[in-house]
Amino acid sequence: MQRRQLITAAAVAATTSLLPALGRAQAIDKPKLTIAVGGKNLFYYLPLTVGEQLGYFKDEGLDVTVVDFAGGSKALQAVVGGSADVVSGAFEHTLNMQLKGQPMRAFVLQGLAPQIVLGINPKTMPNFKSVADLKGKKIGVTAPGSSTNIMANFVLAKAGLKPSDVSFIGVGAGKGAVAAMQAGQIDAVSNLDPVITLLTRSGHLKIVTDTRIVKEAERVFGGPMPAGCLYAPQAFLDKHPGSAQALANAMVRANQWIQHAGPGDIIKTVPESYLLGDRAVYIDGFLAAQKALSPDGLFPEKGAATAYKALSSVNPKMAAFKVDLNAVYTNALVKKALVKYPRKG
Template structure:
């Protein structure tokens, strides 16, 4: 077995962080203490790490009041790993997932039908960090053989991308150990305790790990150039995806959600990183500090999709990445047109 969770101490820390994150879900956090409109539909969306900057639009839409203005009640639930969020969606525990688009391809390969209804990130925003003591020893993913690599969790997009980068650089994923270490403090603790050699994570965890010399950057997918160099093309990441049957049965509700998100994406484009950070809950800066949070957001603001439309060449890149290593996808006939829809974005009405 080449994919593991971190050991007992790390698991306990991860569990504590997960419980705290769940307590900060939309139904329990101060930012979400608004009263629901009894006449509006209610949707529960599980996000694969609400405090990650790559998932910022979900909470920002709430902070801006755009859900209410669009006429939909939204409960945001924090789940550290996208793979677990997907399973909750399939089980009917939540109606939508804030996670990477590539999960829809993997699901279709398993005979399940889901689709992204709005694309929020044009590129992954992920960074492969390695422990500072390994600088000069680990120079590329070609050096991953025999290494312990941090991912969010099994079946997450960081798991997908790590396996792809390994295989692309001549390392069979079975020759490495991938450990689910979450993000934030659990990721940093795993690196400091040398439970992982390298790991894939996002802002603000990246800035925190770099600030005290814990890690160095091996690969940077926070820019279009870095993403294309690592993955071979445009790799759309964060999206809102839902089971196709639910979308088809609740089109009016989905349209309200997309109206809110398209408006949020436009707001991001017209405001500075400092303006955006000022709208976010204060605990999102915890560990890294507001100044570093703003600096990180300033440098990677270009990751956000300005329109919400799926990038034309993106799905093909995602399929090529998954097809490189994932046996559940390899050899399958995938209809990419069924893994996303631009219908709701094209019909979106701005809220303000």
């Protein structure tokens, strides 16, 4: 009996001695964080909004401020400039930043596919037949240099066109983009939902390439193309591992919630301004985008290689650059998050 008590006491002591270490591993080293995003209202970033609106960041001990910009390139500039800590943006920016010698790393995925749609304006291009017809035309993108611009470049390149063969105009990711198409100020647009669904339903858009469909995105890019994600300077991840883990935990919960949510749940959760004045259009947009959102936050194994191939096809400097694909993303934080929040059937 005495031996059993000694063994029990030893086990308790050993367990207790581990607690401080476990506490340190989960410590929130920077609870107050700023996340920069370009087009927060887009379904592309729905997990970010869900995490914020449902209090998942607070549950992890974080005080997160989300600052919205006109496009992903502007959000990236905020982090580079030091006014934000983390970007909620397109995965391919991590590759571009490695090329510039400013290492950024993605650590939780939001989108399985880019969800970007390139379409033409039937009002200004009634006789459109192929992408080659876009030569000399004005194409609206969320912001120059953003993922919508990169996607348009890629589709143009496949048709033998260079970025200089067209004029790119920043129109944002909301009512400004809709108004530009309706007024005939642009001949085509590369944008996302709910903008795309609203334009399609009103007859102001003819879809050319639709990467809201995962299989279509893989066909266009030649493999899995990771999209929206949280990424940050490598220095931030090294200095604040606890905060980065907490962000990953919250986003994994948000990803999982979305996969089991119905249209009514989404309408109740997002701000009224996201609906662009039409709930039915927003619901249609959500149903179109839902399967293109990540169910678990994990980056596909071949995703970085696909993104590199796409960027290399339109950027000679990227093609000549010896990129370290393993340095632009990690699944380590998401794997830990999935232990805390296991996948639901």
